[in-house]
Structure formats: C-alpha cells, structure tokens
Amino acid sequence: MTASARRAFAPRMLIAPSFVLALFIIAYPFFDIARMSVYHVSRFGILGGFAGLANFRRIFADPVFIATVWRTLVWTGAVVSGTILVSLPVSLVLNENFHGQGLARTLVMLPWSVSLTMSAIVWLWSFDANHGMINATLQSIGVLRQPVQWMARASTAFPIEILVGILVSVPFVVTIFLGGLSSIPSDIYEAARIDGAGRVQQFWRLTLPLLRPFISLAVVLNVIYVFNSFPIIWVMTQGGPAEGTQILVTYLYELAFRLGRPGEAAAVSLAMLAILMVFTTIYVRMQMRSAEP
Amino acid sequence: MRILALPPEAPPMLRRLTSGLRRAALGAGALGVAAFAPQIARAATVHVTVAYYSAATGPYFKQMAAAFEKTHPGTTIKIDVVNWNNLQQVLQTDVSGGVPPDISIIGTRWLLSFVKDGIAEPLDSFMTPAFRNRFIPVFLKPGEIGGKVYGLPIAASARALFYNKTLLTKAGFPNGPKTWNDVIAAAKKIKAMGAYGFGLQGKEIETDVYWYYALWSYGGHLMGANGKVAFDSAAGVKALTLYKTMVDQGLTEPGVTNYTREDLQNLFKQGRLGMVITAPFLIGQIAKEAPKLAYGIVPVPTGTVQSTYAVTDSIVMFKASKVKKQAWQFLDFLFTKDNRVLFNKNEGFLPTTRAVAADPYFQDNKQLQVFVNLLPKAHFAPVIRGWENVAKAVIDAVQSVYLGKAQPAAALKTAATSADRALAQ
Known part of the structure; x- marks a missing residue:
C-alpha cells in the first residue's frame, strides 16, 4: 500500500460505521418498498408472485391517482407560497425592536408547539356547521344567514385545509427568516440610508437579495414537508367527499390500510419520491445558476 | 427471560419488538442453554384483540378475562381494545410483523382475506356438535368459508x-x-x-x-x-x-x-x-x-x-397462535349464556345464540323484536x-x-x- 493510498484509507475507515448505519436505515426501507412495488402483495404484506410493472400500470390507469397528483401539486404550491408570503412580513416585523417583541414572537411560534393532528381537530371543530365558532361568528355579525356546511364539499373544504396548512407552517419559516435577518449586518442599511434609499428600496435591494438563500432553504424544506403532510387532510376530510381533497399521501394510506393494496401503495410512494427528487433537483439547479454573478 | 416479559398494557409495537427479541433469545437457548426452555413454556398467555364498541367493551372483556383466569390457573388473558377505524390496520401490521394476537374480533367482511392468506385457523376441530348447536344458524353462516367455520359471531345487528x-x-x-x-x-x-x-x-x-x-x-x-x-x-x-x-x-x-x-x-x-x-x-x-x-x-x-x-362481527383464532387450546377455552367461555347476555345487553346487539334469544330480556323487548323480525329478509x-x-x-x-x-x-x-x-x- 502506498503512502497516499494509506492516507485515503484511514478517513474512510473512520466514517465507515456511520456510513453503514445510514445505509441500513435508508436503504432497507427503500429496498423493501421497491420490492413490494413489483410484487403482488396481499393485505397482510405477504408477497405473492412477481408483478413486474403491474402495480404502476394500475395506479397510472386510476383517474383518482392522476387527479390526486395535480391536487397535491396545488396543495404544495399553495401552502408553500402562502407560507412564504405570510412569513416574510411577519418576520420583518418581529425583527424590529418594539415593546412586547418577545411576547409577539412567542405567539407566532405557538402553533408549532401544538401537534398537527390536534391543530387540525381544533380547526375542524371551528368549522363545524352546527356548533363551530366560524359559523357562529359570521352569523352573529350578519355575514351569513344560514350556517355554511364548510366540510361538505371540496370547494370549501380544500381551501380551508390549505389555510390551516399555511398557519401551521408559518412558525418554522419565520424561524428560518429571523435567523437570516439577524445575519444581515446593519451597517449596510445605514450606508443605504445615507445614499438616500427609502425603506421600500432597502427591502427590494438589500433585504430580499440577502435573504434569498434562506428563502430557498425554506422553500425546499417546506415543499418536502407539505408534500408529505398527512394529518391535516386526513383529520379534516379523509380525502373526501368524493375524493375531492385527496392528496398523494392520504391516497397512499387509503390504498395500503383501507383497501388492502400495499403493492400499489408502494408504487405510489415511489412515484412521490420521484416527484420530490425531480422538483428538488430542478430547484437547486435553478438556484445555483442564478446565484452565479 | 423475565426481563422480556411486558405488562399487559404494552402497545402492540413494543410487543412485536420484544417478541422478536424473545425469539432471538429462544434461538440462543436452543443452541446451548436448553435447560431454561421449560421455564418459558410453562405459563400460557392468550392475547385477545377486541374492537371498541362502547365504553363498556373494555371493562366487559377485562371482567371476562379475570373470571376465566380464576377457573383456569396458569393461563393469562391479555385484552387489547382497539378502535374500529384502526382495527384493520393494527391487525395488518401485527400480522405482517409476525406477531398476531391469538384471538381477535374482526369485521366478518374481512374474513375472506384472512382465510385466503392462511392467517385464520379453522375452528371445526375444536367445535363439538353441542357447541355448534348453541348458535342461531343464520348467524353462523357468514363465518363459514369453503365448508369450514373460521369466525364465530360475536356481535350481530x-x-x-x-x-x-x-x-x-x-x-x-x-x-x-x-x-x-x-x-x-x-x-x-x-x-x-x-x-x-x-x-x-x-x-x-x-x-x-x-x-x-x-x-x-x-x-x-x-x-x-x-x-x-x-x-x-x-x-x-x-x-x-x-x-x-x-x-x-x-x-x-x-x-x-x-x-x-x-x-x-x-x-x-x-x-x-x-x-x-x-x-x-x-x-x-x-x-x-x-x-x-x-x-x-x-x-x-x-x-x-x-x-x-x-351485519355480524366475527371472533377468529390465528393460525400462528401457540396457545390454541387455551384460546379455544376462552372462546368457549365467552359463548356461554350468561356472558353473552351481559355482552348483548351492554352493547345493544342482537342475540346470536339460541339461549340468549330465549332469555326473557330479549323475548319481551319489543324494540329489539323489530330488528329480529327483519332478519329473514336481511x-x-x-x-x-x-x-x-x-x-x-x-x-x-x-x-x-x-x-x-x-x-x-x-x-x-x-x-x-x-x-x-x-x-x-
């Protein structure tokens, strides 16, 4: 063994244990899912014969799956962009020095400390047609004359779910943005003021460009979280009525555990992985390209 | 071995984990420490999964377990109460994890999958003609597949x-x-x-x-x-x-x-x-x-x-059970008259055995008779x-x-x- 080979050998040996562990944790479930997706699998996970691509063909032939893919993209896009749009001004305000700043920060972070399932249940109750506070409030201030059955149709239920999704995602993104804002040196604002830049100009020319890496981070992480987020939709509508609020992860759960088709569910989960990978690759590429001067 | 024993309220997940460990330990025992083996096999524990029908379900089955244990020393009955909405998923994960309960309540409409996958145990070899005769035939029928009885009607409505x-x-x-x-x-x-x-x-x-x-x-x-x-x-x-x-x-x-x-x-x-x-x-x-x-x-x-x-719900025995004899004794116990009357009264279900149907509580109950009279057209x-x-x-x-x-x-x-x-x- 030459000296240079030995030098390369030692560090590899040092990372080997954690590499093997990571490989095991990531690779085993992945291998298991990939195997299930090409087999006939019974309700109880017993592998039958080799199915080739039959599971994939079946889900792609299912009109519900196709509609669900589009709805998932709408869900992810709406929740992530909504979250960013809400979080930006909120974190700008929270970054200012004002009386009660600590309290305000705590209040914004609060939804984060409540489990997603619990938040979803509370909102479901709030939108209850007969006893919910939303209908009660709207009726008492005269906006509504009849109670609205919010969860009875997808056209009202799905936007509500998106709003709840935004609400629970805001704290995480605000945290990222506050970190980003505190990393921007204050003297550049001073210089800009001396050069005659107004607050709006400061925001567009300084804050936003300097926050960009943090916005990218927030977008990528949130897309992954929201795309895979199960509790809100499952608790509020279970993907119904008439599949009108189904997203891929609820569809997958239903296939696996309600309808007893784990093979197809495995195929859906691989499709989800592919969609996320494609998105992340494109997004990261775009960011890297536009970050170059 | 004692270390691996879990309290009855241990969640199935944990049970699954320890059962894996136990299996590993048993394997090790077989290799060298065979002397310990008899100690493990002595006491029988029957795991029973029941569906949550009402607040009375859990207490009822725990009461049954306690009464049964008293007359069957050495047998422990462990009751798991699971919500209907999750029951299928819980059993599915238990079975695919290799640790199904010994007995479980299931929706009769799931039974065929259980039988086709070879998970449910046929009960005919345990059933005496007298036991079979306890049931109202129309309710025993749905639990029969391919001429064998796999599920006993625990609830009917x-x-x-x-x-x-x-x-x-x-x-x-x-x-x-x-x-x-x-x-x-x-x-x-x-x-x-x-x-x-x-x-x-x-x-x-x-x-x-x-x-x-x-x-x-x-x-x-x-x-x-x-x-x-x-x-x-x-x-x-x-x-x-x-x-x-x-x-x-x-x-x-x-x-x-x-x-x-x-x-x-x-x-x-x-x-x-x-x-x-x-x-x-x-x-x-x-x-x-x-x-x-x-x-x-x-x-x-x-x-x-x-x-x-x-609708009937069935109670089934799992093929993988190691304590089938004790499990059957518990089933037999559940389907005795007084225990069934109490269950049906608690939950408001229709009688599935002749003795219960003949009980004055059900004979004189006009409201329930409306349901019973509809059965021939069901x-x-x-x-x-x-x-x-x-x-x-x-x-x-x-x-x-x-x-x-x-x-x-x-x-x-x-x-x-x-x-x-x-x-x-």
Whole structure:
C-alpha cells in the first residue's frame, strides 16, 4: 500500500460505521418498498408472485391517482407560497425592536408547539356547521344567514385545509427568516440610508437579495414537508367527499390500510419520491445558476 | 427471560419488538442453554384483540378475562381494545410483523382475506356438535368459508328506521312511515316545522350501506350471478334518484356529505331529526343521553320489497397462535349464556345464540323484536375478496351525486366499472 493510498484509507475507515448505519436505515426501507412495488402483495404484506410493472400500470390507469397528483401539486404550491408570503412580513416585523417583541414572537411560534393532528381537530371543530365558532361568528355579525356546511364539499373544504396548512407552517419559516435577518449586518442599511434609499428600496435591494438563500432553504424544506403532510387532510376530510381533497399521501394510506393494496401503495410512494427528487433537483439547479454573478 | 416479559398494557409495537427479541433469545437457548426452555413454556398467555364498541367493551372483556383466569390457573388473558377505524390496520401490521394476537374480533367482511392468506385457523376441530348447536344458524353462516367455520359471531345487528314520535305525529304518521312515499310526505311536513326530515348519511364508513337500504328496498342486488357487481341496475338508479330528490328538495339535513352515522344519531338524539336508519345500539344511547325523547322503531321503508342490512362481527383464532387450546377455552367461555347476555345487553346487539334469544330480556323487548323480525329478509355484505374496494367506489359515486357533480345512472356505471376492475385483480 502506498503512502497516499494509506492516507485515503484511514478517513474512510473512520466514517465507515456511520456510513453503514445510514445505509441500513435508508436503504432497507427503500429496498423493501421497491420490492413490494413489483410484487403482488396481499393485505397482510405477504408477497405473492412477481408483478413486474403491474402495480404502476394500475395506479397510472386510476383517474383518482392522476387527479390526486395535480391536487397535491396545488396543495404544495399553495401552502408553500402562502407560507412564504405570510412569513416574510411577519418576520420583518418581529425583527424590529418594539415593546412586547418577545411576547409577539412567542405567539407566532405557538402553533408549532401544538401537534398537527390536534391543530387540525381544533380547526375542524371551528368549522363545524352546527356548533363551530366560524359559523357562529359570521352569523352573529350578519355575514351569513344560514350556517355554511364548510366540510361538505371540496370547494370549501380544500381551501380551508390549505389555510390551516399555511398557519401551521408559518412558525418554522419565520424561524428560518429571523435567523437570516439577524445575519444581515446593519451597517449596510445605514450606508443605504445615507445614499438616500427609502425603506421600500432597502427591502427590494438589500433585504430580499440577502435573504434569498434562506428563502430557498425554506422553500425546499417546506415543499418536502407539505408534500408529505398527512394529518391535516386526513383529520379534516379523509380525502373526501368524493375524493375531492385527496392528496398523494392520504391516497397512499387509503390504498395500503383501507383497501388492502400495499403493492400499489408502494408504487405510489415511489412515484412521490420521484416527484420530490425531480422538483428538488430542478430547484437547486435553478438556484445555483442564478446565484452565479 | 423475565426481563422480556411486558405488562399487559404494552402497545402492540413494543410487543412485536420484544417478541422478536424473545425469539432471538429462544434461538440462543436452543443452541446451548436448553435447560431454561421449560421455564418459558410453562405459563400460557392468550392475547385477545377486541374492537371498541362502547365504553363498556373494555371493562366487559377485562371482567371476562379475570373470571376465566380464576377457573383456569396458569393461563393469562391479555385484552387489547382497539378502535374500529384502526382495527384493520393494527391487525395488518401485527400480522405482517409476525406477531398476531391469538384471538381477535374482526369485521366478518374481512374474513375472506384472512382465510385466503392462511392467517385464520379453522375452528371445526375444536367445535363439538353441542357447541355448534348453541348458535342461531343464520348467524353462523357468514363465518363459514369453503365448508369450514373460521369466525364465530360475536356481535350481530340489523338496521331499522328510528322516528321521532313528536315530529312524525304532527306530520300525520304517528306510527312511523312504511314506504318511501310516506318518508317523503312526512319529511315535507317536518321541513315546514323547521326540523330536518330524513337523515341521510354521506360521510365516512357505511355511507355506501345507507344507499343499499334503498337499493334493496327496490329489489336491487349488489352482486350479480356472474361475480360482477350489479348495483348499477334500474333499482340502483331509482334508489339513488330517490335520495338525490330528497336532497334537492331539502327533505334531508343540509350538507349531507358532512354527516357521518354518529352525526345523524346525534341530531336524532337532540330531537332535530325526524327519521334515521341505524342499528339497535341507538336504543341504549338514547336511554342514556336523551331519556325523554319520544321515538319509535319501524322496518326500513319499502320501495317494492321489505329488506334490511344485517351485519355480524366475527371472533377468529390465528393460525400462528401457540396457545390454541387455551384460546379455544376462552372462546368457549365467552359463548356461554350468561356472558353473552351481559355482552348483548351492554352493547345493544342482537342475540346470536339460541339461549340468549330465549332469555326473557330479549323475548319481551319489543324494540329489539323489530330488528329480529327483519332478519329473514336481511342482506349481508357479500363475502368477496376486496369488498372494501367496491364499498369505496360506491361511496365516491353516491357522494358525487349528493353534491350534484354527477347523475345517478352515470355515477353508478362509473362505480361499477371501477369496482369490477378492483375485483378482477
């Protein structure tokens, strides 16, 4: 063994244990899912014969799956962009020095400390047609004359779910943005003021460009979280009525555990992985390209 | 070995984990430390998973376990109470993890999958003729597959129409509606009084069943002789059109796709709903929660024929069980008269054994007799593999019709195609 080979050998040996562990944790479930997706699998996970691509063909032939893919993209896009749009001004305000700043920060972070399932249940109750506070409030201030059955149709239920999704995602993104804002040196604002830049100009020319890496981070992480987020939709509508609020992860759960088709569910989960990978690759590429001067 | 023993309340996940460890330890024992083996095998523990029917379910089974342990020293019964909505998933994960319970309550409609996958143990070798004779034959039938008994009917119910006496008397039907035309006429009057006429379920489990009531009442069938679905028939269209018309005329509660069976029962208990079709357990709930409510029970309204839906839940033994003898003794114990009477009284189910049916409590119970009398005309859910897929397709279809997104005939055609495709797999 030459000296240079030995030098390369030692560090590899040092990372080997954690590499093997990571490989095991990531690779085993992945291998298991990939195997299930090409087999006939019974309700109880017993592998039958080799199915080739039959599971994939079946889900792609299912009109519900196709509609669900589009709805998932709408869900992810709406929740992530909504979250960013809400979080930006909120974190700008929270970054200012004002009386009660600590309290305000705590209040914004609060939804984060409540489990997603619990938040979803509370909102479901709030939108209850007969006893919910939303209908009660709207009726008492005269906006509504009849109670609205919010969860009875997808056209009202799905936007509500998106709003709840935004609400629970805001704290995480605000945290990222506050970190980003505190990393921007204050003297550049001073210089800009001396050069005659107004607050709006400061925001567009300084804050936003300097926050960009943090916005990218927030977008990528949130897309992954929201795309895979199960509790809100499952608790509020279970993907119904008439599949009108189904997203891929609820569809997958239903296939696996309600309808007893784990093979197809495995195929859906691989499709989800592919969609996320494609998105992340494109997004990261775009960011890297536009970050170059 | 002791270290690996878990308290009875240990969640299945943990149990699964330790059972793996235990297996590993047993393997090690077989290799060298065989002397320890007898110690492990001595005491038998029977794991029993039961479905949550009501707040009384858990205490009832724990009481049974304690009574059984007293007369069977050395046997421990561990009861796991699982919510209906999660039961299928829990069993599915337990079985695929290799640690099913020894006995479990399941929906009889799942039984075929259990049998086809070789998970359920046939019970015939345990059953004496006298034991078999305890049951009312119609209830033993659904647990029989390929000539063997795999599931014993632990719970049975049928459906009938509950009506609010105050509202229906004002509407001119003091003895309840008999036909769908009666239902419509009464609902119109009730609507004018400011209450909801006919409760129509449009959400979650059994949304499909609520439509089968009407389908069967027009002489329709779920499955045809050719093994394909048959609900997209003229009777089916008629039944769905009937419901849709009621929705459109405001004769149901508003926003039907927002109402589960429990929501409807709650409306009924509050006195805001004129009529609802449901199971006998509502009797017990009303007695407890709305004792002043004046109500009556009549058969499911007729279109052209009288019919109802009957359901049984089965208790099964798992093939993987290592304590089948003790498990069977516990089953035998559960199906003795007094234990069954107590269970049926607690939960409001129909008797499944002759001795219980002959008990004065059930003989003199006029309300329950309405359900019992309907049994000869009852339909059971078909025993076919993948039934959930058919139910799901029907739920999607009726929901889209209630929401005005599809026409009855077209929606049923679509559902039939997708159900047949799922069944063919």
